Amino acid sequence: MSDRWQEMTVFVRVADTGSLSRAARELKLSQPSVSRIVGGLEARLGTTLLLRTTRSISLTDAGGLYLEQAKRLLAEVEEAEQATRGLDLTPRDDPPRDAADVWHPCNHTGPQTNPGPTSRLEGRARHE
Secondary structure, X not given: OOHHHHHHHHHHHHHHHOOHHHHHHHXXXXXXXXXXXXHHHHHHHOOOOEEEOOOOEEEOHHHHHHHHHHHXXXXXXXXXXXXXXXXXXXXXXXXXXXXXXXXXXXXXOOOXXXXXXXXXXXXXXXXX
């Protein structure tokens, strides 16, 4: 799991459960690891996401914004994985097209005012 992916996943679980220790149990991590991951995320972002007391955890404004975006991103990745899971991976007869296939000066069949370089090579003997 990438660091950012793990940070988002851990942060969302902490915010949803309201507890570092509960999130740690659900994610099968130690509580100090969860605390370190969230602290690293906050340090990387340069802002406090969670207000921690001995009895509760609450989101800051930045934490609420990050939570909303992180949940959206995690849901989109899950949706993409579900949409592609189990698809037939047999190559198709037609190769995929890219922008170069659609239009390229070398493929252009219309009138050309400047035909550009040609691929013909001309050789001349050098006389010294």
